[in-house]
Amino acid sequence: MRWEALFADLEAQAESLEQAERAGEIDERTRGEVGSLHWRDRARSAVGSSIRLRLAGGLAASGNLVRVGPDWVLLDEGAGHEVVVVSAAVLVVRGLGRYAAVPDSKGVVASRLGLRYALRGIARDRSAVRVHLVDGSTLDGTVDRVGADFIEVAAHPAAEPRRRQEVREVELVALGAVVAVRRSV
Numbered sequence: 001m002r003w004e005a006l007f008a009d010l011e012a013q014a015e016s017l018e019q020a021e022r023a024g025e026i027d028e029r030t031r032g033e034v035g036s037l038h039w040r041d042r043a044r045s046a047v048g049s050s051i052r053l054r055l056a057g058g059l060a061a062s063g064n065l066v067r068v069g070p071d072w073v074l075l076d077e078g079a080g081h082e083v084v085v086v087s088a089a090v091l092v093v094r095g096l097g098r099y100a101a102v103p104d105s106k107g108v109v110a111s112r113l114g115l116r117y118a119l120r121g122i123a124r125d126r127s128a129v130r131v132h133l134v135d136g137s138t139l140d141g142t143v144d145r146v147g148a149d150f151i152e153v154a155a156h157p158a159a160e161p162r163r164r165q166e167v168r169e170v171e172l173v174a175l176g177a178v179v180a181v182r183r184s185v
Contacts, residue, residue: 039087043068046065046096047068048064053091055089056134059136059180061077061083061085063081069087069115072114072118077182085179086178089179115175119143119151123145123151126162127142127143128142129143129181129182130183131143131181132182133173140155141153141154141167143181150173151175152172154170155169
């Protein structure tokens with residue numbers, strides 16, 4: 001009887017150690033998988049949700065997440081306003097769920113639609129915009145052209161359409177200085 005009890009106790013201990021090892025391995029794999037996620041993967045699973053962003057330059061943006069690009073996100077701020085936010089300028093995101101899209105599952109075409117693509121769309125429709133810069137300053141005008149590493153903004157009064165006589169000057173803005181571009185749709 002004592003031998004049976006001893007063997008039963010040893011088997012129970014071995015099973016307990018095996019379960020603890022398995023749980024440790026699961027935890028380690030989970031940490032590894034989470035470690036490969038980018039915040040944009042989390043954001044892609046939250047398209048349609050309301051989120052809040054704290055950005056470089058003391059700026060904040062909030063609204064429904066409409067689209068997530070490889071280096072930008074688009075928020076619908078309501079009341080006919082949208083904002084394109086540069087991913088590198090995002091400091092804090094609030095309102096994302098616990099789930100994430102599969103990393104790098106956005107597709108080949110979507111992965112090529114970078115910030116310049118989004119800004120070219122704004123330039124094409126000639127919307128009046130407010131460009132927020134990393135130093136906290138803003139520029140009001142219209143995005144005229146989008147280069148490899150810059151945008152040209154025709155500075156004119158806010159919320160006014162671009163008219164030659166209203167343009168004060170054309171400013172070249174380095175893309176690295178842009179935090180967000182707001183526009184009315």
